[in-house]
Amino acid sequence: MSQVYVVDAGVLFSTWTKKIPDATLVTTSNILSELHNKPSQFRSEILMVINRMRAIDPEEKEIHRTTDAASQSGDISVLSENDIELIALALKIKNEGKKVTLVSTDFAVLNTASHLDIAILDPSGKFKEQITWVRRCPACKYKSKTPSDDIECPVCGTEMRRMSLRKRKMS
């Protein structure tokens, strides 16, 4: 069974795809439309033409599952719709029983995917720990376990900050 790599816009901006010449690449149509500079557009078009890359979009059920996981990990407030879709696409491929790795340099994307037990790869090598985020009030120290909902402290009204509740080393 061949390995499928789900790639982020940041990865398509780079020349990382040249390092894995035999792998199958997929991304979403919205990620492709994020590519505005000519060299990365050109590289992506070539990859599509030679059938090494395809654009696939996830379904509602995977988007819901990803949104839930991002709420639980505390990443939801910093993820774009395109980010959510990309993670949902990796989840869809994983659920089809294929070997899939999500390649991104975006920590929130990598973190949410790791909470969904999706294999991840950070070409920059900087993502080392899975984090569960909470929001904490810097004034009265109130902690919110639902980081997506509370931006202002419900106790004193101060703007809350994101802080890590738990960290787990990635193997």
Ligand SMILES: [Zn+2]
């Ligand atoms: Zn407070």
